[in-house]
Amino acid sequence: MRRHKWILAGLIILLAAVLYVNLGDGVLPFWGKEGKQKETAAAQSSQALTELLAKGTPKPGTPAPSFSLEDLEGQTYSVGGERDKALLVNFWASWCDPCKEEAPDLVKLAEKYSDSLDVYAVNVTFYDKPDKVKEFVQEYGYIFPVLLDKKGEVYQKYNGIAFPTNVLINKEGNIQEVIIGSLSRKELEAKLKELVKS
Structure with a gap:
């Protein structure tokens, strides 16, 4: 858990730096006649942060990094190469509130x-x-x-x-998309429909 706290602290510092660079003195208030400009700048900062954090993430169209892990019963599952079905790999933790929110949708x-x-x-x-x-x-x-x-x-x-991070992998074993954070059930289902078609 200590390592998690340090990672979270680093992300907060990084976010603060990006906001400061992009918004300067106007980080906190989003009202007044410059409100729209500041909202736009905040959205751009958020997008820049997401892009920066995702820089080392495996890219769509590239082979999914291979791995083998045991499940709760000790059975081994592997990822890497061609598959019979498309695959959704969901990285999660039990303390993660967005993971709790998306769990029922994943099951359905x-x-x-x-x-x-x-x-x-x-x-x-x-x-x-x-x-x-x-x-x-x-x-x-x-159930999975x-x-x-x-x-x-x-x-x-x-x-x-x-957390969560969802990785969509097609039957050829290539990454179709990496989704950082949770989506609504409707948004995730739309992406899964595309995935199973490919």
Whole structure:
């Protein structure tokens, strides 16, 4: 957990620096006659931060970094190369509120697209606690493999920077998209429809 706190502190400092550089003295107030300009600058700052953080993330069209991890029952699952179905790899942690919000949607979408989509929920156990992982899985009724990234090495391979991170991988084993943060069920389903078509 200490490492997580340092990463979070670093992201906050980075965000503050980006906001300061782009907004100067007008970081806090977004009202007044310059309100629109400041809102636009804030949106650009947020986009710049996202792009900066995602710089080392595997790019669409490139092969998904390969890995093998055990699930909660000790069965090994692998990613890398061609597959029978498209794949959604969901990096998450039990303490992550957006992960809790998207969990029911993941279950419903996994059921709906089970003929054409696999879902691997990769718990980054390096930043979590095994007993909390099991509680989370039971509470949200996960029906797909829950893999344990005990050393955080797979998360690093994918340049993980935030929870949740969803990686969409097509049947050829190539990354179609990396989604940092959660989406609404409608938005995620639209992306999954495209993924299973490819």
